[in-house]
Amino acid sequence: xxxxxxxxxxxxxxxxxxxxxxxxxxxxxxxxxxxxxxxxxxxxxxxxxxxxxxxxxxxxxxxxxxxxxxxxxxxxxxxxxxxxxxxxxxxxxxxxxxxxxxxxxxxxxxxxxxxxxxxxxxxxxxxxxxxxxxxxxxxxxxxxxxxxxxxxxxxxxxxxxxxxxxxxxxxxxxxxxxxxxxxxxxxxxxxxxxxxxxxxxxxxxxxxxxxxxxxxxxxxxxxxxxxxxxxxxxxxxxxxxxxxxxxxxxxxxxxxxxx
Amino acid sequence: xxxxxxxxxxxxxxxxxxxxxxxxxxxxxxxxxxxxxxxxxxxxxxxxxxxxxxxxxxxxxxxxxxxxxxxxxxxxxxxxxxxxxxxxxxxxxxxxxxxxxxxxxxxxxxxxxxxxxxxxxxxxxxxxxxxxxxxxxxxxxxxxxxxxxxxxxxxxxxxxxxxxxxxxxxxxxxxxxxxxxxxxxxxxxxxxxxxxxxxxxxxxxxxxxxxxxxxxxxxxxxxxxxxxxxxxxxxxxxxxxxxxxxxxxxxxxxxxxxxxxxxxxxxxxxx
Numbered sequence: 001x002x003x004x005x006x007x008x009x010x011x012x013x014x015x016x017x018x019x020x021x022x023x024x025x026x027x028x029x030x031x032x033x034x035x036x037x038x039x040x041x042x043x044x045x046x047x048x049x050x051x052x053x054x055x056x057x058x059x060x061x062x063x064x065x066x067x068x069x070x071x072x073x074x075x076x077x078x079x080x081x082x083x084x085x086x087x088x089x090x091x092x093x094x095x096x097x098x099x100x101x102x103x104x105x106x107x108x109x110x111x112x113x114x115x116x117x118x119x120x121x122x123x124x125x126x127x128x129x130x131x132x133x134x135x136x137x138x139x140x141x142x143x144x145x146x147x148x149x150x151x152x153x154x155x156x157x158x159x160x161x162x163x164x165x166x167x168x169x170x171x172x173x174x175x176x177x178x179x180x181x182x183x184x185x186x187x188x189x190x191x192x193x194x195x196x197x198x199x200x201x202x203x204x205x206x207x208x209x210x211x212x213x214x215x216x217x218x219x220x221x222x223x224x225x226x227x228x229x230x231x232x233x234x235x236x237x238x239x240x241x242x243x244x245x246x247x248x249x250x251x252x253x254x255x256x257x258x259x
Numbered sequence: 260x261x262x263x264x265x266x267x268x269x270x271x272x273x274x275x276x277x278x279x280x281x282x283x284x285x286x287x288x289x290x291x292x293x294x295x296x297x298x299x300x301x302x303x304x305x306x307x308x309x310x311x312x313x314x315x316x317x318x319x320x321x322x323x324x325x326x327x328x329x330x331x332x333x334x335x336x337x338x339x340x341x342x343x344x345x346x347x348x349x350x351x352x353x354x355x356x357x358x359x360x361x362x363x364x365x366x367x368x369x370x371x372x373x374x375x376x377x378x379x380x381x382x383x384x385x386x387x388x389x390x391x392x393x394x395x396x397x398x399x400x401x402x403x404x405x406x407x408x409x410x411x412x413x414x415x416x417x418x419x420x421x422x423x424x425x426x427x428x429x430x431x432x433x434x435x436x437x438x439x440x441x442x443x444x445x446x447x448x449x450x451x452x453x454x455x456x457x458x459x460x461x462x463x464x465x466x467x468x469x470x471x472x473x474x475x476x477x478x479x480x481x482x483x484x485x486x487x488x489x490x491x492x493x494x495x496x497x498x499x500x501x502x503x504x505x506x507x508x509x510x511x512x513x514x515x516x517x518x519x520x521x522x523x524x525x526x527x528x529x530x
Contacts, residue, residue, distance in 0.1 A: 102399035
């Protein structure tokens with residue numbers, strides 16, 4: 001498998017800028033001064049072992065968690081300085097695909113997709129809502145599931161519907177939390193292709209949290225590796241893994257990846 | 260930054276102010292107080308979740324109606340039947356409707372309805388919100404620009420606050436019918452006579468205090484279930500614990516509130 005050709009703006013217009021980000025939970029220092037940039041139109045893969053704070057990082061970006069120190073600037077706005085209303089407005093520009101898909105169990109697929117749309121876009125007619133839902137489902141290739149309950153869907157289908165639900169608001173930034181976790185290799189590949197399609201079709205800038213190197217290689221324009229609470233290595237897939245001097249990177253490659 | 264409603268960090272390494280146990284108790288109490296304060300802050304501020312409130316009223320009220328009706332009807336029959344021998348000793352079986360009305364309206368209806376609702380509704384709210392918490396559905400709501408507290412907690416607490424008094428009234432109605440069936444079978448009392456005696460023994464204070472008590476019970480059940488579920492953690496074990504804890508805590512609080520209400524009502528009666 002060939003690594004993805006990097007696709008991002010040469011002028012490197014930053015959409016997310018993180019500086020000196022620190023967060024601890026009790027004695028556990030999870031992020032110890034993280035610096036990271038996400039550029040317009042790129043897929044940035046954040047790699048790291050379980051429990052290293054990858055998911056914590058994107059929860060801080062979306063304002064779900066408050067850091068101890070540091071700044072997070074998203075689309076020109078400092079997240080820590082926003083009030084509740086401003087944060088809600090910013091969140092509409094950020095799509096968050098959860099590890100567990102987080103579909104609302106008590107709602108059908110249609111209701112799941114309508115939920116953010118009805119609440120955030122005013123004066124939509126029923127026909128416009130139906131059209132948006134159908135288009136979002138077509139985007140992920142699951143039009144036939146429109147009246148099904150989440151419990152009737154497979155793991156891969158749930159992931160796709162979760163992504164469709166975030167796409168319905170046409171976000172500028174996508175945050176994927178372990179998009180291929182718990183999926184078989186074929187379904188994982190479908191999800192990887194979907195992430196690339198979303199990037200191309202909607203021109204989104206994305207952060208993909210994963211420890212799956214196949215996913216990283218397939219979708220990542222750039223890789224940032226979280227080691228001991230900091231991004232010690234950043235670059236293309238080859239730059240990170242070709243002749244890694246760092247034993248931790250070498251171990252990650254050898255135990256995690258089969259080419 | 261605004262306080263996040265979904266995720267919080269706990270600093271277990273912090274040095275205790277008094278002792279770890281007391282610190283935990285005070286922290287929990289302050290957490291409950293801020294949860295209640297947030298409810299009163301959100302409940303009056305638009306946008307209102309009218310559709311969700313109606314859906315929850317249906318879940319709490321209409322779906323509990325068969326159980327409450329059956330329990331009320333059987334309570335009416337059994338209580339009448341068990342009270343008859345004592346009154347018969349004094350030749351006072353004609354007082355049965357009065358006795359039943361006082362027992363039903365003043366104590367049985369609000370208390371039994373609240374206990375049934377604690378089991379059926381409280382556990383349901385605790386488990387549902389707990390499950391939503393551990394599967395990140397609450398966080399998903401928050402990142403999609405929806406206030407999950409207003410959508411999930413306020414709607415449920417408003418529903419229980421309005422529906423428990425309504426269910427208590429149904430309990431009284433069905434209890435009265437059950438009692439009439441038993442009285443009619445044994446004493447051949449006419450329906451009009453029974454109704455006349457039933458209502459002659461209770462006052463507006465009895466009805467009003469029952470409604471107010473039920474409102475407080477409903478608020479408690481909704482609030483406890485929501486609090487336990489909303490703060491659930493540790494996966495499926497946490498969901499089970501939230502459901503169980505919702506029932507136990509709300510039942511305990513209902514009894515405490517019943518005792519307090521008794522003192523207050525007696526004081527009002529004495530004036």
